[in-house]
Amino acid sequence: MKPKLVMCNFFSDTGKVRDFALEHGFSGIDWSFDLERLPETPMQESRWAKDQEILVPLEVRYHCPFHQIDLGNDDPALAEKAETIFRRIIRLVAKVGGEYMSIHIGLGHNSTEPLSWEATIDNLRRLVQFGAGQRVKVCLENLVWGWTSKPNLFEKLIRLSGADVTLDIGHAYACESVQSRQYIVEDFVSPHADRVFNAHVYHTEIPGQGHIPPEKREDIEDRLALLQEIGCKWWVLEIREPEGLLKTRKIVDDYLRQANQVTVHG
Numbered sequence: 001m002k003p004k005l006v007m008c009n010f011f012s013d014t015g016k017v018r019d020f021a022l023e024h025g026f027s028g029i030d031w032s033f034d035l036e037r038l039p040e041t042p043m044q045e046s047r048w049a050k051d052q053e054i055l056v057p058l059e060v061r062y063h064c065p066f067h068q069i070d071l072g073n074d075d076p077a078l079a080e081k082a083e084t085i086f087r088r089i090i091r092l093v094a095k096v097g098g099e100y101m102s103i104h105i106g107l108g109h110n111s112t113e114p115l116s117w118e119a120t121i122d123n124l125r126r127l128v129q130f131g132a133g134q135r136v137k138v139c140l141e142n143l144v145w146g147w148t149s150k151p152n153l154f155e156k157l158i159r160l161s162g163a164d165v166t167l168d169i170g171h172a173y174a175c176e177s178v179q180s181r182q183y184i185v186e187d188f189v190s191p192h193a194d195r196v197f198n199a200h201v202y203h204t205e206i207p208g209q210g211h212i213p214p215e216k217r218e219d220i221e222d223r224l225a226l227l228q229e230i231g232c233k234w235w236v237l238e239i240r241e242p243e244g245l246l247k248t249r250k251i252v253d254d255y256l257r258q259a260n261q262v263t264v265h266g
Helices: 014-023 042-055 076-095 117-133 151-161 169-174 190-195 221-230 242-265
Strands: 004-008 028-032 059-063 100-103 137-141 164-168 196-201 204-206 210-212 234-237
Touching: 004 014, 004 059, 004 242, 014 028, 014 042, 042 076, 076 100, 076 117, 100 196, 117 137, 117 151, 137 151, 137 196, 151 190, 164 169, 164 190, 169 196, 169 204, 169 221, 190 196, 196 221, 221 242, 234 242
Parallel strands: 004 028, 004 234, 028 059, 059 100, 100 137, 137 164, 164 196, 196 234
Antiparallel strands: 204 210
8 A cells, every 4th residue: 555645735825835746746735724814705715715726636635733723612602613613614625625624622722621521522523424414524633632642532532423533643652641651652543443544744743843753764664554554545744844844755755665675575
């Protein structure tokens, strides 16, 4: 299984995103929405959809890295606001033929105190069902802290809501559950391996520094092997600057060459 290697839309100009991706052999774009720049009117939505056409022939999937926009906020008004935003984005994604959207629970909080477990389950389930009606899969990403950083709670969120999965291998590596050896990275996917549709690929996340590229193949090869084993075909090299991105790309390409040689000669 050869995965699609994908980059983020880290240039503000869509044409530049496309040109860079094609020049360096990427197969798709993981498009992160900017909460401050969401289209508000039908005209703005049409303009955004037209802008997305620039990315052809690249496949595009969508990502909502919104801080403190939580479906399960303990304040019903804030939870409703979050649901309204996500529904708007599902409609946008559906309008351009997109099929996948990744979201988070607890991003930007340093405590789960503002969140309700019951409301999170109920509202996430409702959003998943709304997405299904628009033919958009809503995928929940694991974070480096909070409920989604604990494989046992992540499993419950997925099972009880019906959401699909975006596995962030850097978050999985850095989270306390794995660093303390209470769990292993595989525990994030083993209960629902057939529902992991996206992967975010880099080495680790360091507070204040963000996503860190691998230095060598050995840094990430076990996690890449896991992605291949479960059949995840969408690998987002989630480094948002050219030098680190291309460094990661070189290491992933090296891993895939080695893995292919083992398959052919094995």
